[in-house]
Amino acid sequence: MKLILAEKPSVAKNIADALKIKTKQEGYFEGEDYIVTWAFGHLLQLYDAKDYDQQFAKWKMEFFPFIPDSFRYKVKSNPRNRDKPDSGAQKQLKIIERLLKRREVDTIISACDYDREGQVIGDSIIYHFKTDKAVYRLLLNEWTPDEVMNGLKRLKPNTELRPLQDAGVSRQWADWVIGINLTSVATLKYQKGKGKALNIGRVLLPTLKIIYDRDKEIEQFVPENYYKLQATFETKTGERYEGTYFENEEDKFKAKAPLEAVQQSLIDSKAFVSDKQVSRKKEYPPYLFNLSNLQGHITNRYRGWTSDKVLKVAQKLYEKKLITYPRTASTALEESLVGKTAKVLKQVTDGLPYQHEISFYKSKRVFNNAKVESHSAIMPTYVRPKKLTADEAIVYEAIKNRLIMQFMPIAEFEETILHTALVNAKLSGQFRSKGRVQLVEGWKKVEQIKSKEAMLPNVEKQEAVALKAHEITTHVTKPPQQHTEKTLLKVMETCGKHIDDSTEEQDEGTLKAILSGFSIGTPATRAETIKKLKDIGYIRAEKKILTCTPLGCKLVETFPIKELFDLEFTGRLEKALADIEKRTFSKTQFLQFIFQFTRRSVDVIKAGQDTIIHEVERAKRTNEVLGACPVCGHSVIEGYKGFGCTNWKKGCSFVIWKNDKFLASMKKKPTRTMVKGLLKNGEVMVKGLKSKKGNTFNARLKYVKNEDNDYFSWKMRF
Template identity: 30%
Template sequence: MRLFLCEKPSQGKDIARVLGANQRGSGCFKGTGVSVTWCIGHLVEPAPPEAYDERFKRWALEDLPIIPSTWRVHVKQDTLEQFTIVKQLLAQSSELVIATDADREGEMIARELLDLCQYRGAVLRLWLSALNEVSIRKALTCLRPAAETERLYHSALARSRADWLIGMNMSRLFTLLGRRSGLSGVLPVGRVQTPTLRLVVDRDRHIERFVAIAHWSIELRLIALEQTFTAKWVAPDRATDEAGRCIRQAVAQQALTALRQAQHAQVTELRTQRIKDAAPLPFDLSTLQETCSRKFGFGVQETLDIAQALYETHKATTYPRTDTGYLPESMWAEAETVLEALVLSDPSIEKLIQTVDRGRRSRAWSDDKVTAHHGIIPTLEPFCLDRLSKDERTVYELIRSHYLAQFLPLYEYERTQVRLDCASNGLLAQGKRIIEPGWHRALKPDQAFTEDDASERSQVLPALAEGDQCWVQKVELKALKTQPPKAYTQGELIRSMKGVARVVTDPRLKATLNDTAGIGTEATRANIIAGLLKRGYLYKKGSSVHASQAALTLVDSVPSAIADPATTAIWEQAFDKIEAGQLTLDDFIAKQTCWVSQLVEHYRTTTLAIHSCSGPNCPLCGAPMRQRTGKHGTFWSCTRYPECRGALPLAAEGNDMTRHRKRRRSKPYG
């Protein structure tokens, strides 16, 4: 019997329908000579330290480091029934087809089961990028030998074991050191979560320590050829900082007086540049999450859940957990079918699709740049658009627009810079004129790229020439201050996690990192952020996220190498090398084991400097609290505010909150 092992029941149902396995069994579907079952995610998980030795139930410094000689997994109790079903089906099967998600985690979900159940039959791999019928049938005709994807399993094991070594040893070590310093509770240290916290902590501290610098700007309204436009005064070098801002008020005031007395400004130089912008690539998951966060205010987990529903439930888009926006060149031949399916799903876009160039091949199709998965695009088959929720439709239309953009012309515009002289002062005016909207026609107004349009460069300038004179209509001095960096939104945090090389300042580490080096994976980043929010290490404030006092304590306590995002990014590159066959699993784990052992020995006798502002736990939800100041003074506020409005008076700094447990307020103190 051939057995198909899927990751989720919904996948199993889709594949079983195509295979004709229509007989529903307990935890499976059966047909003639074929069965389909599923894992419900991970059915097994890494064994805890006490599974290796009973004494590890008690946390003690003398027992560290804990280094397994032979790694173990055990069956998760809440899915024991499904594990038993899968094990029985494996015993009855002569051939297995791994049909879990086509990524590292999917590979590990299946192969850990095969190892635990000691399966010895033939193994093949079904590699799916979409769950619609056409895609499943196509994938079934080209099953891969299991050996082709085995290194994915080794890469996933490397990640899992590195997480275990760091999490189990460092969490115990720093929790025990924290207790010596009077800190109650657990200090959880994670290979990915701690560097993620570090990103937010660093940004929050940068904002907190930011010192504003005063500067002055002069803006002029000019008229030429019966058209009004805006120009800005160009301050002399002696009065500017490195960013070109005028930091000497006296110089700005002197220029203001001269400009207000002038009647004309003369064009001294004019430069026009024609710019052609290619269409953005189809989405990868991180870019989709960042875009939905910025444009629609969606949380990153919310975006992932929607993208997963579009893939699994509605069969509207392809596999979402991808790290690239490029497409295989072979998929270009399927474009005609995809475009026809788009019209059948949504007749309202027929007029737009009639304008696309179906023979156009954009930069998106490139075999060299496709990884294990390709960009997120619409599927080959129509679906019922009316079944989508409002948010699902918003994300679907965004994905669809980026696919349609591949078949539309380049976006072309002219960028013009005009330099003028006014009362011996230099002025600069910038303008933009759209020549060909091109692929922008595929975008709805809320999807358009408006960052550039928000600047004065988006204005349309009159048809000026060198020597032309412009009337001075208005002159205005603006007293400004430099602004601190903005706090992270969830989408921007995902972006920094993915491209961590951009935020690393150490030149040695920066040289080691690839330009695309990141922390976490497309499949895990949203869960990492969600977990930090749930445990109170991050909290939301409007659309931004901030680090709680507990996060400051954690980041300040652990070794800088563990908290440094560059370290984890280097490990992620090691996982890629394992997948590529350039590094073995055993060599990687040996290096990790040595490193963790050295850290334990180095920090075993350290005294932690507990953050002075650490507060009590929230009496409502248990999350850490932080000090806030309101109209009635300073008080303790839940770090999950406004989701949780728990609050305590400042005097309540101990952990004995019994007398405050029953006190619930609709508003915080202050």
């Protein structure tokens, strides 16, 4: 009997379906040869500092630096009360332990995601119970029935994945040590008043610095005027076209006087076409999506989307067997996937109006082992979606369309460049005009991408034309554009190297940087980093624009550990983790460096100048009773973080958090008036809620206890 451990219940269900297991028990599926159970992501977490020593329950500067002799794990904490274990995680761990110890189970298969985090999730659970049974790894890029069955035939001993586990644990321990130590001492040193800590993190700070630097560039930008000379010419047939004066390939002039002199020469002058260049050019489709490019594409195209939301939706599609593994850095497919891709392409293009234009072939642009690291680019699977939410449809269609584009004809256009000169005028420059005509629409047809075409009249070289008008126009240089999630993700992906905001294409230098692991964070963590920067108040988002808050600016300008703001430093750390996976760098070396860096950083902060970066203003709280607790009948009062039951010390968990995610998704926060109405009447009318599309609406809300756990959920009626 084999026991399979999946990362999530939905993946366990996919595996059970592939194995045709119908019997479901509490916490697992059981068939004749296989038992399939699941985690809920991380069921175990690293100890908090106070779990090692109770003195850390209150932070004091002399307690730090603190680096445990050995890192220990516990059941993950209840998100509403961090001092207690999560009851759901605790229950599922007991089920897994019982299954692991069953006499007839002789083999354990970890089927968690094929990445660092997935390896740590599976290993932390399996080895927590000190099993001596054989452990194998199921490594899949998708959860379709065919792939599950094929994967079970080619299992790998889990020992072969030790480098992946070492990289995952190194990342986890490093972030714990840096986060716990530097967050604690920074908060004690630079914050006045009690409240949220000053969050310090290995990936948070360089990301913040990217936005800060762009904000400063814009702030310090000094606009300059420049001038252009535009002329209108007319052919013998009465067709007109525009031209811009240029000298030495430059058409922007810092001074107006030289252009005014040129303008004088134009009076009563005749013109002719001095040169005509016509070239046919090809436009290739953008590469297949990796996660960063998918996030950039969606957040740039659709209002209200964040990179975090794109990842969550893509993860759902992956768990529904509709797309391949989304947390990838690659924009190409493994060459072994040629046959599978042909099958998928046939499936997703069936019935399309341009189906006859699609031609599958083994393109080096699409299938290239040299451009794949761990996981291939994202593509659909052969499973056809039956029902998708509106959000899922947006992400799925983008991924499907990007695959189809690769096998459509290459788009082609004709570009014409005309040079127009003046007869007898002694000018050192000429007028240049550009025009283009789309000849082959090709892959652009998939998403109906229209090219901006400037048509030029059909004139020949040496042909005379009439000068009809001319004017000098004034322009102003523009500052760099503020960062959006799309541009920020690109900078994070390669530590700012080889970045061109205007395209989703990647040159060889960009690909080399990505595939070597030289980046800020990983595809899986970048969205979470951006979200956290917003949540802790270091950056703000207004529509698509990301900017630093005053707190974020103060932190960058004051916090003395400048390495943590340095993209190169963080990029080298991320590359070291990638090298641990490749067995070219050791976990021991990496952690020794992190521990030394942390000790040194704590000493620098302690010895530095006392200054206040953040002053927490706490509003005075009253003990006004807002109503009776619906669970135990005790009083509900307002606290710093939420409206909660006064009986919480004896175990009552009723609370409405002030940062409640459901309400926040509709741009609302709970108020005392709202809570009073809710406790008195069981429901409350809430006005001014915002839909995902930005529409305002009113609704009645209830806060109801879930049947299967101790938590409450919102119910809405109109």
